[in-house]
Amino acid sequence: MPQVITGFHQDEHGDWVADLACGHTQHVRHRPPWELRPWVVSEEGRREHLGSVLGCVKCETDEGGFPAPAKTAW
Template sequence: MERTIVAFRQDEVGDWVAVLACGHGQHVRHTPPLSDRSWVLEAAGRARFIGYKLDCRICDGDDIRAVLSDDAP
């Protein structure tokens, strides 16, 4: 399901995570040559992506975290 980016935060190792409207997070790493997301390195670049939509694999049920939360007591 497409969800809107509402904010960004850094994880425990300093990688950037897009915070989605559903409450889930999605990493948006800049790791050339695998992924070129240099926009994530600057505050202005991240601000441009507020409101952008990303597919939330947790909401889709396609992520192991979705499976684990369904099995939790």
């Protein structure tokens, strides 16, 4: 589920974590060639990505790791 990035912090290992509008967090690592996010290593790059959208896996699944039930209009 798309969520806006509201801030960043570092975890206990020094990896950058995005704070999302939904209250969840998501790692945003730059580890070439697997993860390419060179913007995360600079303060300016992180600042430029405030307000960007990331898909929140936790919002799309229940806490057990299974897909959340589909929402209906009725």
